[in-house]
Amino acid sequence: MADTLENNLEPQIDLTDDNALAVADADKAIIVVDPLPTETEIRRRTLLRHLILPISLLVVTLLGGIRFDGTDGSMLFLRPALICLVLAAGLVMLFFRGGMIRFAGWISERFSILKNIVNGITFAALFGASVQIFNSLIPEQGLPFWVISFCFVWTLWNNLFADFETKKLLKSLGAMFGMAFAVKYLLLANLTAPAEQSWLSAIFENPAQTAFSWLLDLPRFGAATGYLQFFTLSIFVLSLYFFPQTTEE
Numbered sequence: 001m002a003d004t005l006e007n008n009l010e011p012q013i014d015l016t017d018d019n020a021l022a023v024a025d026a027d028k029a030i031i032v033v034d035p036l037p038t039e040t041e042i043r044r045r046t047l048l049r050h051l052i053l054p055i056s057l058l059v060v061t062l063l064g065g066i067r068f069d070g071t072d073g074s075m076l077f078l079r080p081a082l083i084c085l086v087l088a089a090g091l092v093m094l095f096f097r098g099g100m101i102r103f104a105g106w107i108s109e110r111f112s113i114l115k116n117i118v119n120g121i122t123f124a125a126l127f128g129a130s131v132q133i134f135n136s137l138i139p140e141q142g143l144p145f146w147v148i149s150f151c152f153v154w155t156l157w158n159n160l161f162a163d164f165e166t167k168k169l170l171k172s173l174g175a176m177f178g179m180a181f182a183v184k185y186l187l188l189a190n191l192t193a194p195a196e197q198s199w200l201s202a203i204f205e206n207p208a209q210t211a212f213s214w215l216l217d218l219p220r221f222g223a224a225t226g227y228l229q230f231f232t233l234s235i236f237v238l239s240l241y242f243f244p245q246t247t248e249e
Helices: 003-007 019-030 038-061 082-097 112-136 142-159 166-191 199-205 207-216 223-242
Strands: 067-069 075-078
Touching: 038 112, 038 223, 067 223, 082 112, 082 142, 082 166, 112 166, 112 223, 142 166, 166 223
Parallel strands: none
Antiparallel strands: 067 075
């Protein structure tokens, strides 16, 4: 008698009903909850977001304008052109458009004043580093300055209307920066006649290189400039890779 009552009390599920099967599967589902971060993980995350990341971006801001003269090796600091600020603004907009950064996850009324100030400093460092990266990759003067600037503007403008995932956006930016670096420091740098060589001997020894130097109006920098800017570009790309989408816990 007890067995009969238990059988009658059990819910009867119609196996031909899709909704009933979905409910049955949902009852059997196991909900997995991510464990809360430990104190060590919280410290590492805080150290990365509020110390290492801003310092890395500030280092890029400092090194992006440094050049070494090709004659005596003296260090020069070149201010960015106005187009670099415009391109940096477009790049930051692309970060928001591609979902790499959520503004509400960095600056919000839900956060404390101190946290908003620190996050604002990080944003300012990101913008400054973006300006100096374009200052590093765009030729300083002449026809190459306008050609490379136009290519950057055209690429960023098209990407603003494209659908990007975070990984796809980082790959696209890495490829764009890598190509610009190769054009400036590998292609154009080899078209420039050495600065320590007199113009008369350069004409007889390598007339093509001398002609390109005169036609393109390329400045003559030392080889150390390329090494330094490669290091700067690497820091910037790594900083973008570790840049969190949000600071909300």
